[in-house]
Amino acid sequence: MDKLLSEFSLGLFFWQTILFVALVLLLKKFAWKPILNAVNDREEGIKKALESAENAKKEMQNLTADNEVLVKEARAERDAMLKEAREIREKMISEAKENAKEQAAKMIDSAVVAIEQEKQAALAHLKKEVGDLSMVIAEVILKKELASQEDQIKLVEGMLKDVTLT
Structure with missing residues (x-):
């Protein structure tokens, strides 16, 4: 440090200070x-x-809440659509069941009517x-002109045995 103090120059110090201040001002x-x-x-x-x-984060939170x-x-x-579809399905099934019952009742009624008609036709045919x-029996009886009633009864009974009803 002695060497530094012994070599100290006031002019050099002055110029270095001015250059330093100028350098600071320029900088x-x-x-x-x-x-x-x-x-x-x-x-x-x-x-x-x-x-x-931060705004994007808030916006994302808002979008998440909205989503x-x-x-x-x-x-x-x-869920509402599924419930409505179920109700419609149940309604369609019940309507189909009702329609089937109605058709069955109509078919049964028409079958009963047809059976009754067939029965009447069969009875009419039987009567005929x-x-x-x-x-035929009366004709045969008249043709023979049977004298006794016993002969007539035997003839009718014999004819009844020969004829079968169809």
Whole structure:
């Protein structure tokens, strides 16, 4: 340190101080301001990015909540549609059953009517056959002109045995 104090020059110190101050002023004018402006701009950019990230986060939360509401509404609507479809299906099944019962009742009624008609036709045919048979018997009896009643009864009984009803 002694050597430093012994070689100290006031002129050199003065010029170094002036150069240092000039260098600081030049740096302040040409370097500091652009550097500080760049740092401030960067800081503003970071703040804006953080704000936009926060806004995006809030928007995502809102969208998520909206999506959940939409999903709940869609599920409720789906459940309502399924319930309505079930009701329609049950209604269609019950209508089909009623229609089938009505058709069956109509078929049974028409079958009963047809059976009754067939029965009446068979009875009419039977009556006609009996009438025809009676006529044949009477004709035979008259042709023979039987003298006794016993002969007539034997003849009728014999003819009845020979003729079969169809």
